[in-house]
Amino acid sequence: MSSLSRVSALCPFMRHAHAKASSDIFSKLSPRVNGSCPFLRNMSTTAFDNVVAKLSPCPAGAAFLKQRFSTSAAANAAAQPKASPAPLPAVDAPMHTAALPGASPVAMSRATAALAEHMEKLRSEGRYRVFFDIERSAGSFPAALNHTPPTVAGAGASSTASDAVSEPLPVTVWCNNDYLGMGQHPVVTEAMHETIRRSGAGAGGTRNISGTTPHHTLLERSLADAHNKEAALVFSSGYVANDTSIATLGKLIPNLHIYSDALNHASLIEGVRHSGAKKFVFRHNDYVHLDQLMRAHDPAAPKLIVFESVYSMDGDIAPIEQICDVAQQHGALTFIDEVHAVGLYGDKGGGVAQQRGLEHRIDIISGTLAKAYGVYGGYLAGSAALVDTVRSFAPGFIFTSSIPPAVAAAAAASVNYLKSSSAERYSQQARAAALKRKLCAANLPVIVSESHIVPLMVGDAALCKAATDMLMAEHRIYAQPINYPTVPRGTERLRLTPSPLHDDTMTDRLVAALLDVWRRLGIPHAHPLAVRPADPAEVPTIDPQAYSRPAVPPHVDPLYDIVTGAYLDAPLATVAATLAPTAPAAATASAAPAAAVSAGAAEMVLDAAALASLKAAVTDAIAAQRTGAEAVTAAAAAAHGQQQQQQQQQQQHASMSV
């Protein structure tokens, strides 16, 4: 194969040029070749000679060579292609624009060193991510095959095990987000097969250009109906839905103030960041703090509150009603991410807002089709006007190919199925409760969450990885370690996701395996976040459709948030001051290390003594604040009661006057 053909085969630009060999191509080609083509740049002298020989007979090629190498003999030779070929000089000069002598290698090695340093840090902290090649067995999930060779899995030597050659091993999966097993449900897989047979594989375009099919339209109608909203819009993922829609709202609404929960998912955080809007981070699930922040800033500014329903790492649930109350008081729009709740809560599977009868108070709901619905894609549901605006302006919707028709059809089948069938939801909650009870009985550090998610605390990245390796290698149980930055340092964990397809035998095997691993690795049986009842029988089974108000106030734990550094926006001193305006001197004194905490820092470093005194100071403040929050809740309840009474009186009055 000639050099030119070789280059052409490898290089998209040259391939194009070679194939067309037309006179104008080089004028198009030259700016792109200029420094951007790795193949031409690194071509050997001989190869270069060959290229020149091929280009020279062509007038445009000759002009191109002249333009690029006008000072060299090569250019002269190229300019007179018919003349007997003068020996070309040894052309060692790269074809890209001349860089400052010596600058490029230095810059390149600095870039490489910086990347290597990041990777080294990751490895040294035991946070290097190793992907297991897990092949789920349709029809017998949670059974799966692990294709990862033990050396790769154990040593963490590779980021992927795609070069796996050893025999796959059967495993039981305990960390999958196909919460209900809908990914293998015949209704779903049949819809996918049937659509592939009829329409083929891909959509072939963006939604605007040939990528909208009846399957997409029907899916959006079905989603709107599942959420009792006017409209819905499908995106390529839940991540994209969050990121692009929040960013778009922030760009379109002048002076939008965005209020974002401190533990929001990365896709929401990125959306807020990309919006360029002014942002305020309220303490996790702390609607009192949200209210304070809103009071403290421009009351006339348009506002958007961004939060989740089920927080996927702790499994706690937002105080949606109280957040809606605050939103109403301040005229704010509400954006709730129900990614870990859709399909699982509410009589139509619309999520926790639906289960709590609050859907009408939420302006925008975002969801995924890739977890409980078992397929792929993400979406928004809301008013027709809002959805149409995002459809018309969001780059993440407009400039990307639409999901394949078969994916849309399978997702629609799943959404429709879970709109009418609740058996899976109930069964999942029963399995989750059974697992929580067994973990409590085994004295393992489980967070008995308000949801279907079962976090088991380890508290150390390396131990967490070792535990999951041991579970896989010796017990054939797959549970991925969850480390920083997915969770704060010191709160590393296993995140167990029981489904209706896990049975008692599997659950017992899991608990026995965990006890074995905990004992052999010396993992503590207690963790500050592992809150569980003394009596396992007290673990409730959640009714996914009927919500009853919890006896205790919703999860508000500023102390935890401070310690774990969840306050991304506020230096610790400010946080302490906000929490405890009248707190003892310790609060201020101990806040000194906060100097080390810059705004926007992802984590907080405190020495033990400072941390202890800060904890003591803020504990008082939190107690005071909780009392305040309860008072606010009580006042709100009283006001709500009064309002209802008034409404009843008005209704009576109205009916009497008809």
Ligand SMILES: Cc1ncc(COP(=O)(O)O)c(C=O)c1O
């Ligand atoms: C809370 C939350 N929102 C959004 C997403 C993104 O959803 P998807 O997986 O569909 O991109 C995730 C993903 O895990 C999530 O946990």
